[in-house]
Amino acid sequence: MDTPGAPSSDTASRATGTRPRASAACVLLLLLAACTPVTPVLTPAPNATRAATAGAPLPASPAATAPVPPTPPATDTPLPAASPAPALGRPAQALDAALDLPAHTLAVRQVLTYPNTSGVALDTLVFDVAPDAQPGVLALESFSVDGAPVAPARDGPHWTVSLPRPLAPGALARIETRYTLALPSIPAGASDSTGGFGWTVRQTNLSDWYPVVAPYRDGAWLVHAPFGAGENLALEAADFDVTLTLQNAPGASVAASAAGTAGEAGGATRWRFTANVLRSFALSVSPEYVVTEQRVDGVLVRAYLFPEHQEAGAAALAAVARALQVYGQAYGPYPDPQFSLVEADFGDGLELGDMVFLGYSFFAEYDGTPRNWLTLIGAHETAHQWWYNQVGNDQALEPWLDEALCTYSELVFYENVYPDAVDWWWDFRIRRFAPQGYVDSTIYDLPEFRPYVNAVYLRGALFLSELRAAMGDEAFFAFLRRYVAANRGRIATRADFWVAAGDVPARPALEQRYFAPPSPAPR
Numbered sequence: 319m320d321t322p323g324a325p326s327s328d329t330a331s332r333a334t335g336t337r338p339r340a341s342a343a344c345v346l347l348l349l350l351a352a353c354t355p356v357t358p359v360l361t362p363a364p365n366a367t368r369a370a371t372a373g374a375p376l377p378a379s380p381a382a383t384a385p386v387p388p389t390p391p392a393t394d395t396p397l398p399a400a401s402p403a404p405a406l407g408r409p410a411q412a413l414d415a416a417l418d419l420p421a422h423t424l425a426v427r428q429v430l431t432y433p434n435t436s437g438v439a440l441d442t443l444v445f446d447v448a449p450d451a452q453p454g455v456l457a458l459e460s461f462s463v464d465g466a467p468v469a470p471a472r473d474g475p476h477w478t479v480s481l482p483r484p485l486a487p488g489a490l491a492r493i494e495t496r497y498t499l500a501l502p503s504i505p506a507g508a509s510d511s512t513g514g515f516g517w518t519v520r521q522t523n524l525s526d527w528y529p530v531v532a533p534y535r536d537g538a539w540l541v542h543a544p545f546g547a548g549e550n551l552a553l554e555a556a557d558f559d560v561t562l563t564l565q566n567a568p569g570a571s572v573a574a575s576a577a578g579t580a581g582e583a584g585g586a587t588r589w590r591f592t593a594n595v596l597r598s599f600a601l602s603v604s605p606e607y608v609v610t611e612q613r614v615d616g617v618l619v620r621a622y623l624f625p626e627h628q629e630a631g632a633a634a635l636a637a638v639a640r641a642l643q644v645y646g647q648a649y650g651p652y653p654d655p656q657f658s659l660v661e662a663d664f665g666d667g668l669e670l671g672d673m674v675f676l677g678y679s680f681f682a683e684y685d686g687t688p689r690n691w692l693t694l695i696g697a698h699e700t701a702h703q704w705w706y707n708q709v710g711n712d713q714a715l716e717p718w719l720d721e722a723l724c725t726y727s728e729l730v731f732y733e734n735v736y737p738d739a740v741d742w743w744w745d746f747r748i749r750r751f752a753p754q755g756y757v758d759s760t761i762y763d764l765p766e767f768r769p770y771v772n773a774v775y776l777r778g779a780l781f782l783s784e785l786r787a788a789m790g791d792e793a794f795f796a797f798l799r800r801y802v803a804a805n806r807g808r809i810a811t812r813a814d815f816w817v818a819a820g821d822v823p824a825r826p827a828l829e830q831r832y833f834a835p836p837s838p839a840p841r
């Protein structure tokens with residue numbers, strides 16, 4: 319784990335430092351299976367120019383921080399078998415999963431109702447199957463489309479399925495599959511890239527644990543290989559109906575991407591969760607969690623903490639609750655009734671739909687002040703509920719669209735909540751790294767994490783600071799609210815960003831300073 323204040327650390331986390339990972343080739347699957355490796359582009363960047371922190375903070379209103387008593391789960395709620403809701407132009411995922419906690423196995427029946435919104439007939443579907451990136455994890459038992467058995471062509475985490483008949487524009491496909499996951503153990507010292515899926519002796523985590531149909535854009539399926547320092551998924555928002563049967567797990571608590579109800583079923587505990595318009599649905603199970611909660615602006619914020627970190631946990635809960643309120647005022651409201659903060663038994667932070675992980679070491683190193691990684695990364699990961707969960711993006715090819723905005727959101731948080739710490743934030747987060755590199759770098763351009771973070775996160779924040787100074791505070795935050803409103807539930811692009819920004823005379827100069835020059839060939 320990294321040491322705050324050690325900018326040259328090579329063991330730090332995704333949010334904070336350098337962590338080289340195994341290399342792999344990028345693939346962009348074009349229709350059937352055309353594979354286009356992406357050559358890393360390492361282009362010298364102009365020196366970073368630090369922009370002034372423009373303008374006054376947003377008006378803050380006090381948070382409602384009084385703890386509320388835990389809500390007991392309903393014990394008599396009927397738990398029907400998973401059945402997809404009518405698709406409303408987005409996929410509907412019905413997942414019925416049984417977790418044997420000591421055996422580390424998850425048996426899943428999944429019914430995905432997929433609407434063809436592409437405008438053209440599709441004769442194949444391409445799936446992102448993140449668990450299949452690791453050999454030996456996913457055992458496929460059956461796969462069918464509209465009742466007809468089909469054998470997917472499995473290429474690691476990318477599956478191509480030839481449809482029994484073409485799927486007309488506007489039509490629905492019902493994909494039913496059964497599989498068992500042999501969950502991997504999360505190694506000691508793991509970061510978010512491996513910590514979000516698998517088990518430790520304290521915690522079992524399920525992020526990106528089910529197949530999704532990849533986005534289809536401009537005649538191509540947007541699937542990208544895991545690579546380097548960044549995340550690689552482009553995810554459509556979906557509706558979820560998730561049933562989790564917990565076996566051999568007395569006393570375990572379940573953190574999830576939605577509020578749930580629990581009942582007994584044959585000696586096991588059966589949970590059911592429903593949520594709409596989420597980028598992903600995650601679960602985390604531990605017999606050790608101490609659960610605390612507070613309500614802010616109508617949102618129930620729940621923290622799942624290890625017992626040795628109650629003081630730091632209370633600070634983290636207060637920070638993410640306050641961040642939800644600040645961003646709700648700045649960007650538009652948080653749209654869902656619940657948000658979960660989970661202490662991770664691994665390093666770094668990880669954003670998921672309506673849920674975030676914060677790394678164990680952030681809690682262990684908490685110093686009683688807001689000037690630390692726990693508060694800073696808590697604010698960062700909470701911002702992903704706007705930049706990732708509400709407004710999606712291609713995390714492999716346009717990671718700046720979520721990471722630059724989340725890093726800049728840290729500053730928005732400090733301006734509003736701890737204005738005396740704003741200068742500290744600039745020094746601690748940005749200046750000491752003297753960041754260089756193009757803001758619009760892909761995860762394949764910069765495979766080492768420190769250069770990637772410096773370019774995409776840190777110079778991204780510098781770019782946004784200059785854009786705010788050029789537009790003025792009122793116009794800048796009005797632009798971000800327009801951007802969210804126009805792209806909520808969508809996968810936004812750089813073009814969408816500038817459409818929402820409107821006519822910005824400083825745009826050419828800013829793009830020249832911060833973005834890669836236009837290339838005649840696709841990067």
Ligand SMILES: [Zn+2]
Binds near residue numbers: 333698699702721724
């Ligand atoms: Zn982030």
